Amino acid sequence: MNTTTAADDAVRLDKVRKVYGQGAGSVTALNGVSLSFRRGSFTAVMGPSGSGKSTFLHCAAGLDRPTSGTVLLDGQDLSGCDETTLTKMRRERIGFVFQAFNLLPALSVVQNITLPLKLAGRRPDRGRVAEVIERVGLGNRANNRPAELSGGQQQRVAIARALVTGPAVVFADEPTGALDTRTAREVLLLIQESVRALRQTVVMVTHDPVAASYADRVVFLADGRFVGDYYNPTAEAVAERMTRLGAWADEAHGAYDRQPSATGGTF
Template sequence: MAVAARATGLSKVYGQGDTRVTALDAVSVEFRRAEFTAIMGPSGSGKSTLMHCMAGLDTISSGSTRIGDTELGSLNDKSLTRLRRDKIGFVFQAFNLLPTLTALENITLPMDIAGRKPDPAWLDMVVSTVGLSGRLSHRPSQLSGGQQQRVAVARALTAKPEIIFADEPTGNLDSRSGAELLGFLRESVQALQQTIVMVTHDPVAASYADRVVFLADGRIVDEMREPTADAVLDRMKAFDAKGRTS
């Protein structure tokens, strides 16, 4: 399969001297198109830093990051902003919806700002996939937390991005709403051929992915395909045990 995003020898260092911290240490990883990847690891392992660097939200210290064939380091600020707007979708733990806009207006807002019209057929398919057909005229205050997060997912999908980065997207949801959202993400990969990279600490959430990449101390230390919640939990317990004995 084609590669939607790639990091090669990616390092991220914060501070200098005694305060120097290496958040990512020569990480090389690929995320393939139409695949759902979960990124997991202990607290402080570099999960969110990896996602932010690959999405162009944070600068890198060395190495390279690409979205499709585009090298992010070669772009000026204006070009990078345009690439994030046109090629990347974001879903964060906070829903980031505007309270005065309806669900539909929140979904199409990024495209409205860019001066583009959404593809009506694609928009209908996205709205149907995330189960919002009967809620488009509602404002965020009239929606449950799970419905608000679905609006955020639909907003990310509507512009047909090459890749969606999701940072703990179920963190503010109850277990039922979280399961629904993960089901929608899974469906968007299968039905809409979307590419998703999700940072999570939850083995159940990771079990919805095609593949799990494990980080520890800023390095990729393992990978698992066709994960189950139990298998992911066992792998995480092994990391914890190794950390306590090292």
């Protein structure tokens, strides 16, 4: 499954387990997940409800600590980091884009975008900031406040804010969930362009097969396990797999029927 070396990867998980609670009431949200994400790649993470997608994102991004296993982000083992180091890494090496745009209403576009730099104690590079604002198509909106922007424009601000620090990886959690179909397509094309033009690494959690089809690769989780992946996906192929996975999750919650994936893994 993982044919890359650690130096090739922006993020690498090795046998990651995450258990909530203790004893009979414990819940295993991730159960031995090993995955790697190449630098300059766009990966969608999918799975049925309760498959572990959110826990995966939280552990991969250093927002939560695994019960066991290791997470390497930009070559650094997060298990050896204290909270201060993790906070610094999240500010400087990780970008986040969520379904909720999380913009500060009193700040302008440019102020919202540069906020992570200021929180990290870094002086914004005006040229870099201007380049990012132009890249997301908001050159004529730099001084507007969020209330003066459409939903798609606000998500573009959030993407620019995630990109401005030059992060090792951007984690996107349902970034098009609050957008109409046309606007969602524009945002997904923008994410694609940031991967291709900037060699940005993007890992996107989504439930939408159409959104996943914009990625280079789709990774499937079920019952806390990695159960297959698919390169160069189409929306139809992803939807068909999700249908099978959903049926399995409803009926099995145990050993799954092992079938060959498009990349020689199992599904």
